[in-house]
Amino acid sequence: MASAAAMPQTQPVQDDFEGNGTITTWFGDDCNINVAFSNPFPQGINTSATVLEYQDIGGQYANVRFDVSNNYDLSSNYVFSLKIYIPSSGITGTQPNQVSLKLQDGNLAQPWSTQSEIIKPLTPDQWQEVSFDFLNDEYINLDPTSPPPTERNDFNRVVIQVNGENNNDLVVAYIDDVFYNGTIAVDPEFDVLVWSDEFEGEGAINDTKWFHQTLLPTGTGWYNGEIQHYTDRVDNSNMSEGLLHIIGKKETYTNQGVTKEYTSARLNSKYAFQYGKVEVRAILPEGIGTWPAIWTLGKNIDEDGGWWDLQGFGTTPWPDCGEIDIMEHWGINQNYVSSATHTPSSFGGTINVGGQTVPTASSEFHTYTLLWYPEKLVFKVDDVIHYTYQPEEINSSTWPFNAEQYLLLNFAFLPDIDPEFSSDTLVIDYVRVYQNESIGMLESSDNNMGLQIRNFPNPANDFTLISYEIHEPGEVRLSVYDINGRLIETLVETRQQAGIHQQRWNFKGLEPGVYVYTLQVNNQTISKKIVVD
Incomplete structure (x- = not known):
């Protein structure tokens, strides 16, 4: 590289x-x-x-x-x-x-x-x-x-x-x-493919990359008034001829002691990431009451039955974990593709939404793209931008996107489903995640005291965003030093609660070179280098 x-x-x-x-x-x-x-x-x-x-x-x-x-x-x-x-x-x-x-x-x-x-x-x-x-x-x-x-x-x-x-x-x-x-x-160019699924196999999906989420989160159903069962059957999700098929059906199906009249599939990626480009090439199902989606959730979401919750990461409720809707398509508004974010500051009927009309959304392949930067999210269809989320103030309420998220693919049904509906399919050609060559500099430095810290961009010019996670409340000090150990600036000096925090360091005019930022929490310390161009 x-x-x-x-x-x-x-x-x-x-x-x-x-x-x-x-x-x-x-x-x-x-x-x-x-x-x-x-x-x-x-x-x-x-x-x-x-x-x-x-x-x-x-x-x-x-x-x-x-x-x-x-x-x-x-x-x-x-x-x-x-x-x-x-x-x-x-x-x-x-x-x-x-x-x-x-x-x-x-x-x-x-x-x-x-x-x-x-x-x-x-x-x-x-x-x-x-x-x-x-x-x-x-x-x-x-x-x-x-x-x-x-x-x-x-x-x-x-x-x-x-x-x-x-x-x-x-x-x-x-x-x-x-x-x-x-x-x-200049935004980072996300040009290194770090994870993908080209769906080259036949039959069942690749379970090293995807998890079927089937547990009813409310005990009797799904959120948002959805009326389907998600299953792990090949009848509802399979690969053939290089394509993933998520198939929604009208059929009577009983699971977990609950009978429903529609089935489909909801997939969680077993890969989580922070920052990068997501590309999904897909043909969408159509019809009133259909609701396919390509989206992400925070890896830390506390949602029973989700892959990452089952792995022990579920510590944070929705919407505090953050949600990024790359593509949603409500069949009642055929061919209008929507993107949105859900954060503590705006969720559910969020004001942070945009979209565009794609006349052939359900008859031809189109590429749905998310560009995830440290300060903004950009949404595109076939390289045409229709929405940018870039809050004026970045804090825990507006920007929970300073931690890893995972991908979800699903095809839901709503109560207004056309009674004549029988079956349709969300067809996906590929799912690809790209990052920048320097993204390795984002990797957190873990030590035996549990502190994690990272920054982006690095190298940087004018500013960088320093993200860190602490696992218990404490007195926090975040400072920057030159290579000779002289203090340049103290960015944080206060008591903070456990969780993920983010601090912007503005250094326009600072002499280029290598600097060290140090995080101290109680008696624990961790340091990392940053290159200032």
């Missing part, structure tokens, strides 16, 4: 359109673009070989845009710049010659609703360098109640618009050397 220390944690935002840029998400709205167009006017301040061609085709809101993976920090770096050339021969109408740069939150359904914009005048037929200073230039907030842009942290999209909007005039322009005078955080 490559050295983890070589992995950047921040990167510049720039594009010279000659292969040296970091912007890979250029997109035109009512605007034809070519990001490798030969410079038609190599003169003045710009003699470079290639530029971006911007060709407004008459759309009312024509523009070109790009997104970045994390939000801009405008508190200290707030200037964007570019070079632009507008040939007078490419202009129609009487719109003012101008270029505007808009900052938006691309995660919103209406990303323009909270935008901030700076407009600069242009002179045709010459290359000009234009800067957009969101601290000192005059800006326009579409929502007048929004704070100044340098006090916000929700921008992740840049929109460039030539000669205004609300018109159908045409304009051709050439853009080069797009640049932001700061950097953005």
Whole structure:
């Protein structure tokens, strides 16, 4: 494996359109673009070989845009710049010659609703360098109640618009050397396959990877009003032709002294993990009353009959353990795929939910993806993001996702099931979990005193999240030292209860090198190293 220390944690935002840029998400709205167009006017301040061609085709809101993976920090770096050339021969109408740069939150359904914009005048037929200073230039907030842009942290999209909007005039322009005078955080790339099931066998599922959860948790049924029995029969879950089949049936079935009219299967993975990418390629069952799900629960959930509870890990009730719903599909709302999180701050009818329509959800394979980072969860279908959970404040109420979770696959039935239903199947091609090459640095250091501690990212630039678990209440001190043993900062010095805790260490501007963070609980001590880039 490559050295983890070589992995950047921040990167510049720039594009010279000659292969040296970091912007890979250029997109035109009512605007034809070519990001490798030969410079038609190599003169003045710009003699470079290639530029971006911007060709407004008459759309009312024509523009070109790009997104970045994390939000801009405008508190200290707030200037964007570019070079632009507008040939007078490419202009129609009487719109003012101008270029505007808009900052938006691309995660919103209406990303323009909270935008901030700076407009600069242009002179045709010459290359000009234009800067957009969101601290000192005059800006326009579409929502007048929004704070100044340098006090916000929700921008992740840049929109460039030539000669205004609300018109159908045409304009051709050439853009080069797009640049932001700061950097953005770079999410880890989860590219190492650490666990998977390709379902290559025939017959019963692989019981070294999966556990059939069949025990009725209430004694007579399941939660959420579900009306089925989950069984361990091959009639309800099996492998064939490289696919997993979770089969829901209408049939009279008695188990645990309880008779029900529907059967299906609920699988627990015998693998648990923290942070990474989950991909599941699946075809969903359909019909009113059907409810397939691909999801995770905290390994520490106290739920009788679950695999991890049977192994002795069940110490925490739901929702304190955390739940991540990668995919849920209610047949009463056919083809709408939903994702959600359940935490102590919001659970059950959670407000933390999003989704998208997948027209062929029950007729074609689609890939359902979770990206689990230390500070956010991103949900996608076929690489199209529909929801990001990123609480403003990370604490035990909003973020129980600083500990291992396990996967669940199930097909439930609800009381409104169509009386004509007989059988349908949740078909899964594969389940894959990826992590980053440096994820090994997340492994907890266990000692004979029971303390556990880890941090991520490591190596790090600007910040890291330190997670630790203590098994009994005590006086806790978490400190950071340099390699020579000099105290840099004390992060925690208080009494804490038993459980998992998380502390963010911000060290922007700290000299790069190796540092040591030390956790002391009563008379017990454990230390780990962190590399600051």
